[in-house]
Amino acid sequence: MEAIRNVAIAGASGALGSPIFQALLNSGHFNLTVLTRHSSEAQFPYSVKIIRVDYSSISELTQALTGQDAVVSVLTTSAMETQIPLIEAAVDAGVRRFLPSEFCANIGNPKAASLPVYHSKVQLHDVIRQKADENPNFTYSLIRNGPFLDWSLAFGFFLNLKGGETSLYDGGDRPFSTTTLATIGQAVVEVLRNLHETKNRAVLIQDLITTQNEMLAVARSVKPEIIWTPKNVSTAEMETMAQQKYASGSMDLVASVGFFCRSVFAEGxxxxxxxxDNDLLGIPLMSKADLEALIKSAL
Known part of the structure; x- marks a missing residue:
């Protein structure tokens, strides 16, 4: 496949979008264009082309994407439906590779895919696969990375940073894959440089596999003055709560976290x-010393 040169990114100013944008920019391999809403006040380097768009207008998006080789979408979960016209426009504009806003758990797993918080992503898969089937020059990649390692540490998702009661999901011994924001950015760059190998499939990456109890042990070793009291939390009960909230129309953060914890920490x-795909993308695994440094920094 001919190399990707022109890349448009949507959602470049968010918590994940920003490090992906920086990775694309710093790689030196691409000419970047940022798509942003007309109302957005986000700031970007003067060297980067910015096109303000109405994400509901296929014609406006098609015009913005004309001449682009690839589109990277990092739009938020609440804006998943916005990607449908973006995909339509990408096909009409002749875009060759589309990376939707996946960046999540392994929803290739049927149990994880069944959780309502991921339904919009799964529905998007049907759209993008159909477009790829109908248009051989249009391809896609789905990047899956588990929870954001550094972001989740900083916001106390894995451990209560202040000490005291800290939740251990299903006992805290279930191994899970996790990835830093910077590594996800690197993965996006390398997917766009390995087009044939990443064509029309899910690409899975990780910085390491760990457990909550391993993290807690590291935290105790680097901050022995902090006292943690583990509390076992059932992800099955969290899912039940989340299902009830969604059924009543309360699709809030608490419910979403319930489903998220189920997909990360539950057996099966x-x-x-x-x-x-770390080896393919040239992404090394983190060491225990690297994990210790991250936890020490978060604490």
Missing amino acids: YGGEFKKV
């Missing part, structure tokens, strides 16, 4: 990736 939901 694919939280530990068995096969990854």
Whole structure:
């Protein structure tokens, strides 16, 4: 396949979009264009082309994407439906590779895919696969990375950073794959440089496989003055709560976290990736010392 040169990114100013944008920019391999809403006040380097768009207008998006080789979408979960016209426009504009806003658990696992929080992503898969089937020059890649390692540490998702009661999901011994924001950015760059090998499939990456109890042990070793009291939390009960909330129309963060914890920590939901594409993409695994440094920094 001819190399990707012109890349448009949507959602470049978000918590994940920003490091992906920086990775694409710093790689030196691409001419970047940022798509942003007309109302957005996000700032970008003067060297980067910015096109303000109405994400509901296929004609406006098609015009913006004309001449682009690839589109990277990092739009938020609440804006998943926005990607449908973006995909339509990408096909009309002749875009060759589309990376939708996947960046999540292994929803190739049927149990994880069944959780309502991922339904919009699964529905998008049907759309993008159909477009790829109908248009051989249009291809896609789905990047899956598990929970964001550094982001989740910083916000106390794995451990209560202040000490005291800290939740251990299903006992805290379930291994799970996790990836830093910077590594996800690197993966996006390398997917766009390995087009044939990543064509029309899921690409799984990880910085390491760990457990909550391993993280807690590291935290105790680097901050012995902090006292943690583990509390076992059932992900099955979290899912039940989340299902009830969604059924009543309360699709809030608490419910979404319930489903998310189920997909990461529950047995049989694919939280530990068995096969990854790190070697293909040139992404090394983190060491225990690297994990210790991250936890020490978060604390």
